[in-house]
Amino acid sequence: MLIVAGSFEIKPEDRDEFLAGRLDSMRASRGEPGNLEYTMSADPTDPGRVVLFERWEDQASLDAHLAAMGNQPPPTGRAVSPTSASITIYDVAGERALGI
Numbered sequence: 001m002l003i004v005a006g007s008f009e010i011k012p013e014d015r016d017e018f019l020a021g022r023l024d025s026m027r028a029s030r031g032e033p034g035n036l037e038y039t040m041s042a043d044p045t046d047p048g049r050v051v052l053f054e055r056w057e058d059q060a061s062l063d064a065h066l067a068a069m070g071n072q073p074p075p076t077g078r079a080v081s082p083t084s085a086s087i088t089i090y091d092v093a094g095e096r097a098l099g100i
Contacts, residue, residue, distance in 0.1 A: 001036070001095070002062050004054035006087030008040075010080065012047035018080040019050060025069070029054075032068065034061020052087060062089070 010018050022040055029038040036055035043049035056062040 001092040002056045002059060003090040003092055004052065004087060005090065006052045006085060008050040008052065008082035009084040010048055010050055010082050014080045015042055015047060015050060021080060029065060032065050034058060035065065
């Protein structure tokens with residue numbers, strides 16, 4: 001399994017529009033083969049930050065997703081671009097329940 005996690009810095013006044021403009025691509029990503037989870041969400045403590053969290057079954061699924069992203073229509077509405085982004089891919093060797 002792979003985890004893709006990161007964040008986008010957005011002008012606080014543009015954050016809701018940034019997220020709304022990516023709803024269609026989030027829905028499409030969730031329907032792709034090998035996708036286990038795909039979420040972009042507002043950071044509740046930082047109005048200028050959007051958090052990205054994805055889980056993929058394997059590298060081939062992530063590679064197909066990244067290729068498909070280039071073929072998707074641009075975000076809906078006004079194009080809101082992040083001022084910066086930081087995204088990391090984590091290779092997961094195993095998992096276990098936290099037990100809470």
